[in-house]
Amino acid sequence: MSKIAFIGGGNMATAILGGLIENGYNSQNILVSDSSQEKLVQLKDQFKVQTFNDNQAAAEQADIIMLAVKPQVMQQVIAPLATTFKNKKPLIISIAAGISLESLSKWTDPSLAIVRCMPNTPALVQKGASGLLANSNVSATQKQLTDDILKAVGLSVWVNSEQDLDAVTALSGSGPAYFFLFIEAMINAGEKLGLEAETAKLLALQTALGAATMAAKSADEPAQLRKNVTSPNGTTEQAILTFQNLKLEDTVSKAMQAAFNRSIELSEELGK
Structure with missing residues (x-):
């Protein structure tokens, strides 16, 4: 079973990891890093996941990285992780609105497999609708892994371009x-x-x-x-x-x- 590290433990991350656990995913294979110690204690108590206040420590152990921080701080959060990402070659899934695949690759490494995800708030009650967009490095197996993760909180559909994902934002995101x-x-x-x-x-x-x-x-x-x-x-x-x-x-x-x-x-x- 792949280890998933959530960089950021906010509401959407909590909804996704909660859905995974409810659908049988081993909580010990889920890692969460967040700047809020209060949030980490809450997640550890509620879901029995592994928690970290160091993004690097979490990323080094993961096969899949779920980027769940605010778009405004995404670059400063992932730039220090670029070397780890390059060495580990994890599947990276970003749920941050407005951050393109091109930007994510530029801030990390162009060889990485990256998926952009546009979820919506009904994911909090496992009735979400997510649009997914992959870069050319994402394999069929990695697409299936992404589907499996997002289907824990609703349905997911793949689109073909950043413009399609903007349309998803306008339709199901908002x-x-x-x-x-x-x-x-x-x-x-x-x-x-x-x-x-x-x-x-x-x-x-x-x-x-x-x-x-x-x-x-x-x-x-x-x-x-x-x-x-x-x-x-x-x-x-x-x-x-x-x-x-x-x-x-x-x-x-x-x-x-x-x-x-x-x-x-x-x-x-x-x-x-």
């Missing part, structure tokens, strides 16, 4: 916030219609969960599912027509384009 906003709006509207706040919240949350579950399990496309519940001259039709008259689809497209553009900007800023 996407949970779009749904939270819509749920929030439904709750507020329910209250305005006279429902108690807690009743409106319960109904909105269950409706969102039910609709997503139906869409995921049904053989029908979402458009057909929508048509199935939109009776002519009915209540749903009036709501849908209102959304369409107010150009909901156009608004969603513009919002995702803005997120896509910002993802590209961040990559350029952080890669300097």
Whole structure:
């Protein structure tokens, strides 16, 4: 079993290592390095993983390195590890937004196998969606290893370019916030219609969960599912027509384009 070192023990790292352990991965093959002693104690107590306050010590023992630090400090964190990476030749998986494969190779070594991963916050409840992009040094076996790790917290899909990963960022990376906003709006509207706040919240949350579950399990496309519940001259039709008259689809497209553009900007800023 490969040893995985998490450089950074924040929420996303915790979600991934927790998912791995829940799916049968030996906790003694998981190493975590973090600057926060409090975080390390918490992870050791909760998951029985090996913990370090020295990135070098963790990296030297690992076959897979999971880079889980903030994008703004990525270069200063991994630059001192470049020699170790070059000698050990681990598979490197970065979950830092905005840091391109080119930048990661430049800051370490161009011969390394590196995967960029764009996860999202539902990984915290093992319902995540991750976009993956590999450089040319990543083997088929290493791709499968990456899949196995990320599937512990949801689904993963491979894309072909940095631009594709910017699109993933705009869709699934930022996407949970779009749904939270819509749920929030439904709750507020329910209250305005006279429902108690807690009743409106319960109904909105269950409706969102039910609709997503139906869409995921049904053989029908979402458009057909929508048509199935939109009776002519009915209540749903009036709501849908209102959304369409107010150009909901156009608004969603513009919002995702803005997120896509910002993802590209961040990559350029952080890669300097």
